[in-house]
Every structure is written in structure tokens, then in C-alpha cells.
Amino acid sequence: MIMTASQTIRLETELLILGTGAAGCGAALAARQAGIRTLMVDKGKLESSGCLGGGNDHFIAVLNTDEPQDTIDDLVKAYLKPSSGYSEKQIRDWGEVMPAMVGFLEGEGVKLLHNPDGSYLRTAGRGEPAWYINIADGQMIKRLIARKIRSMGADVLDHVMITKLLKKDGRVVGAAGYNVLDGTFYVIRAAGVILALGNSCNRATANSTGNPYNTWHSPFNTGSQFVLAYEAGADIINMDIKQQATLVPKGFGCAGMNGINSAGAHELNALGERFMGRYHPMMENCPRQFQVGGTYQQQVEGNGPPFYMEMRHIDAESLRHLQYTLMPGDKATFLDYCEQRGVDFATAPMEVELSEIEFSGMLATDDGFRSTVPGLYNGCVFYTFSGSMCSGYLAGRSAASEAGAVPDLDGLEAEIEAERARIAAPLAPRGDALPQAMFEASIRQVMSYYMGFVRNGKGMEVALERLAFIASQADKLSASNMHELMLAHESLHLLQSSTLSTLCSLERRESGRSIYRRSDYPEKDPALDRVLAVRRGADGPEVFWS
Numbered sequence: 001m002i003m004t005a006s007q008t009i010r011l012e013t014e015l016l017i018l019g020t021g022a023a024g025c026g027a028a029l030a031a032r033q034a035g036i037r038t039l040m041v042d043k044g045k046l047e048s049s050g051c052l053g054g055g056n057d058h059f060i061a062v063l064n065t066d067e068p069q070d071t072i073d074d075l076v077k078a079y080l081k082p083s084s085g086y087s088e089k090q091i092r093d094w095g096e097v098m099p100a101m102v103g104f105l106e107g108e109g110v111k112l113l114h115n116p117d118g119s120y121l122r123t124a125g126r127g128e129p130a131w132y133i134n135i136a137d138g139q140m141i142k143r144l145i146a147r148k149i150r151s152m153g154a155d156v157l158d159h160v161m162i163t164k165l166l167k168k169d170g171r172v173v174g175a176a177g178y179n180v181l182d183g184t185f186y187v188i189r190a191a192g193v194i195l196a197l198g199n200s201c202n203r204a205t206a207n208s209t210g211n212p213y214n215t216w217h218s219p220f221n222t223g224s225q226f227v228l229a230y231e232a233g234a235d236i237i238n239m240d241i242k243q244q245a246t247l248v249p250k251g252f253g254c255a256g257m258n259g260i261n262s263a264g265a266h267e268l269n270a271l272g273e274r275f276m277g278r279y280h281p282m283m284e285n286c287p288r289q290f291q292v293g294g295t296y297q298q299q300v301e302g303n304g305p306p307f308y309m310e311m312r313h314i315d316a317e318s319l320r321h322l323q324y325t326l327m328p329g330d331k332a333t334f335l336d337y338c339e340q341r342g343v344d345f346a347t348a349p350m351e352v353e354l355s356e357i358e359f360s361g362m363l364a365t366d367d368g369f370r371s372t373v374p375g376l377y378n379g380c381v382f383y384t385f386s387g388s389m390c391s392g393y394l395a396g397r398s399a400a401s402e403a404g405a406v407p408d409l410d411g412l413e414a415e416i417e418a419e420r421a422r423i424a425a426p427l428a429p430r431g432d433a434l435p436q437a438m439f440e441a442s443i444r445q446v447m448s449y450y451m452g453f454v455r456n457g458k459g460m461e462v463a464l465e466r467l468a469f470i471a472s473q474a475d476k477l478s479a480s481n482m483h484e485l486m487l488a489h490e491s492l493h494l495l496q497s498s499t500l501s502t503l504c505s506l507e508r509r510e511s512g513r514s515i516y517r518r519s520d521y522p523e524k525d526p527a528l529d530r531v532l533a534v535r536r537g538a539d540g541p542e543v544f545w546s
Helices: 022-033 072-079 088-107 138-151 224-231 257-262 288-300 316-330 334-341 384-401 413-427 436-450 457-472 482-507
Strands: 008-018 038-041 058-060 122-125 128-136 155-157 160-168 171-179 185-195 247-249 266-268 307-310 350-354 376-378 532-537 540-545
Touching: 008 022, 008 171, 008 384, 022 038, 022 138, 022 384, 038 185, 058 088, 058 384, 072 088, 072 128, 088 138, 088 384, 122 257, 128 138, 128 257, 128 316, 138 316, 160 185, 160 224, 160 413, 160 482, 171 413, 185 224, 185 384, 185 413, 224 482, 224 532, 247 288, 257 288, 257 316, 288 307, 288 350, 316 334, 376 384, 413 482, 436 457, 436 482, 457 482, 482 532, 482 540
Parallel strands: 008 038, 008 185, 038 155, 185 376
Antiparallel strands: 058 128, 122 128, 160 171, 171 185, 247 350, 266 307, 307 350, 532 540
């Protein structure tokens, strides 16, 4: 039997950082610079955890040069929208720390690319100006950052999945979880806690391969960032519109579309037509939701699949840079994929497909990167490598400046023991066991069918009924080993996060602010250009406009 009292480890720290991806590393960097005792915890390993563990080929940086649209004011114009959930100060703070993060990365050996005149090689992307610094050997970034973080004296707890935030007198005072390899139970108390587990919920749908682990971003992010905060009473926002998708090379989960589009590629349908001009004046280099929507519409009309990215008109040097430098930096196996499928950007168009839908959201966050629950900070505010690392840094800086005495956990022992039992429950033998794979596949079936690129109110109501039924079977969830136990708890987070996303999407009665369209509300409603939030109430989720 695992997780007995003798297999419990109790730790304490000034700042507890949950998640060791880009955001968690940014938070640890700020905290250690401030001299704060820091403990980082993740179910993965620091050197390879998070989306950044697979690599990245761009870093957004506004550098205040004489290049067009290269100021923090321009960054504010691009990101400050009534429904974004961001404040102007948050965006300005992001812009102000960008140069320091660029310097940090380059100082640690990350290969940020330069033009012959010494300036950074930056390209446009996703409808934004030329802010994206190109990176070579991006698959090595995380290892370089991890080496520095460890050398700075941050304590690191690898392979521990946090399953519960601990609260006392209305304040988050620590967390509980277990080692996913050997089952050791951990109880950690801290003066402050930063959630940096990633703004994504994957495995709710799949691309055409049907493999839920063949995803754009990390398949091991299944909404823990939102679920842990929700269960602790924090407000979660934008689960209705922060839903993402992209195009991916056919059968290859990692995208690389930012580099492909910014290089000047043309997307073609099965008729050989370049069609994106029908959906956005910026063509393929538009904000990603429009390319996703345009591709889906062409598919509905019978003009695809297949879809292709035509790149043969691009100059040879740029194509080589794209295929052999940028794309492998996002996922190291890309050139293996190219060899197996005969992909050569210079000789033929590359087939692409719509990716899975990644459900997302954000903790409601103030200008100090605090959540709505005292003691809990949000390290995942902005997206992308730059947004994640800088968000984490800003959260770490804020939390470090406010760190007080480490609280005790008196009065929480019954709650802690209940959590230990809940974690281990799927390992107990039972006659009516529900295997983890079947349990999770049921969630995916509901979300794929009712929460796709086109959805409607009645369908989402049915989805909520089906998800509630799946939740009613959760006590039968079984695992036969430690790996399955981790997947089981990921599935439970996936279920809760999917339910919140569906509930919030049902409330937003319009189309046009995300990658999906509501067939019953096909137009954008200007009155709904605001933030929708959800929190845990006495009788379940409470959705409200903030």
C-alpha cells in the first residue's frame, strides 16, 4: 500500500512554485535574485518539463529600437482589449522585462539569432509586428535554463504532482501531492504559492491521428492550473474565449506555423486555391483564429482536406532556415518526420491539417500578479515562451517582495489525510473498476462531438449532462500502477476543466472572439466585449460577468 504515514515528507519554504516550465523558471529566477528561499515542484523534471521542454523557435521581444512598432506602447495596443483579462500595467510590465529576459537567455547560451548588423533576427507572426526573435537549437533551451536555476540555489522537487492547495483562514498556505514514481506523499507549507502549471488543457480532443498525446503543446497539461485554483476558491476568467487551435504538418503534432506563415507561405485547399484572402486581409499571417476558422470553413464546403502550405516561391536561404533551424527547434523529431514522409519545403507543398482544440483560460489576476485568493499568485498570465517566462518572473518578483513568515498547518490534518486517501483510491482493487483510458476517452468523445469548431447551446447543454454522468463514475476510476495513477489524476483535472470551459462557452452567446463559431449566435455582439469569470460556489460553479 502506498502513501502510508511512514511515507510522508513534510517540507517548508518561503516561496512555493508549482510548475517548472517557462513560467516556473521565470518565477524562480526572480525569487532567487531577491534572496527568497524557493521550492519548485513539478511532476516532470526541471530539464524537460512544460511546453518549453520540447523546444521553441521564437521569443517575443519589444526592444524600443527604431524599427516600426517596436515600443511598449505598441505592445499595449496589440494586447489591451476589454475582453483580454489583461491590465495596461501588466502589459507594460511584460514589455519592461523583455530585454532583461533576452539578456538572461543569451547569457545562458540560448542561440538567439542575429542579422549581419548585429540586431536580432525578428519576424512577424500571428498578426503581430516583427517582435519574434528567431532561435536556433531551441530544443536545448530548457536544459540551459535549468542549469542556471539549479546553480542559483533554488530547491527543486521533480516528479511530484500537486493535487491540492492547502488553505487556512482564507489564505493559501501550501500544497499536497505525491511522487508519481514511488507514491511518496508530500505536504508543503509556504508563505506564498505561485501557480505556474501552464495555461492549457490538452487531451480533450485529438487531431486526425486520434492520438491524444500527439498534441501542439504538452499533453501532460490537462487543466491543473485552473482546477487547483478553482477548488481553492479563485476566480478563473476567459475559459470561454481562450480556446486555441492551429495547423500542424499532417500527422505531426507540433505546429511551427508561426515561422511558416511569417516566411510568406501560401495555404492552398484541395483545388489548389489560395483562400485565406476570403477570411482576413493579412492572409496567412493573420491572428491564428482566422486561419483556423478559414481552413475549417473550406473543409465544411468540401474544398479540403487535403490542405497544403506552398513555400516553393520563398527564397532558398529562408526555406533552409525554416526547415532545418526553426522547425526542429520546436520539436527535435521534425527532420525525422520529413525524411519518413519525403517532406522538402523547396520541392513540394507540405500537407497540413487542423490541430486538436486546446482549452484554456486564466486566473483572474491583479497588477501584482495575485489571484483573488490571498497567498496565491499567478505565474501564467501571457502566452508564448516570452509571455510565460516574463509572467512567471513578474509573479516571482511580486511574491518575493511580499513574503512573510511561513505559516503552520495546524487544524488541517484531517483535510490532508483525506487528500492522501483520495490520491491512492484508484489503486484499490474493486469489482466495478473503470480503467483510466476508458474514463478519459469518454471525456474526449463528449468534448470532440459537442465542443468542436462549430457548436450550439443545446449541444453544450447535452455535453454538460454527459460530463456530469462521467463525473458520477469517478469513484470507480482505477489504476494498476503509478503511471496510470498519474494519468488518472490528470483525467480528473481534464474532466473538471472541460466542464468549466463548456459551462462558460454556453454563457457567451456570440461568435468571433475565439476559434469556434456558435451556430445559434453566429455574429459578434459588441456588448459582450468583456470578461466572463467562473468561481466555485456552494452548489457548484458560478458563472458571472466581471
